[in-house]
Amino acid sequence: RDLDLDTDMTLVDVLRDAQPLNVIQADPAWGYPQRVDLIPAALNLEDVWASQSPGLVFRLRNALELVAGEYDQIICDGPPDLGPGTVSAAIAADHVIIPTRPERMSLAGVARTVETVGLIRRDMAPRVALAAIVPMAVDGRLTEHKARMLELTNAYGDVVTAPIPHRLRSDEASGTGGPAR
Numbered sequence: 001r002d003l004d005l006d007t008d009m010t011l012v013d014v015l016r017d018a019q020p021l022n023v024i025q026a027d028p029a030w031g032y033p034q035r036v037d038l039i040p041a042a043l044n045l046e047d048v049w050a051s052q053s054p055g056l057v058f059r060l061r062n063a064l065e066l067v068a069g070e071y072d073q074i075i076c077d078g079p080p081d082l083g084p085g086t087v088s089a090a091i092a093a094d095h096v097i098i099p100t101r102p103e104r105m106s107l108a109g110v111a112r113t114v115e116t117v118g119l120i121r122r123d124m125a126p127r128v129a130l131a132a133i134v135p136m137a138v139d140g141r142l143t144e145h146k147a148r149m150l151e152l153t154n155a156y157g158d159v160v161t162a163p164i165p166h167r168l169r170s171d172e173a174s175g176t177g178g179p180a181r
Contacts, residue, residue, distance in 0.1 A: 010042040014063050049084040061092035082116050090120045095131035102138050102148035138163035
């Protein structure tokens, strides 16, 4: 359903005011066999992170702990950076999955993310673990991609999953804002 941002709570409300989570049920037309609930973000989420309110990075974990028993799995999709949103999601998580592209700059980001997860585990959330590094949009014909895949495997071993190949349909779906079919 479309969100009415004037009446529906978003993640911003949870983080800003420590409000309880208010989920919306996913549209059945999406084809999920079980119930999927969503906590929508909002365009002003970055403003909340920029506020640097004390304890802010722990509010997501605290809010999720209140509803954890109601769900089999909770997935937090964080931004592709190491800012407070990503740190907050990692603190709230049991497992971290790092998607990456087989490119030099992306692999540098993987190294920093792995290091950050280690620091979070040591200092804030001992239960969090690195579950997987998922190479995406891999074109096995490209020498660059082959070299980066070898680099990933040598550095992180079994935590690197099988690569997800590049598919034109994924690019098209991204452009239309719809699912890749």
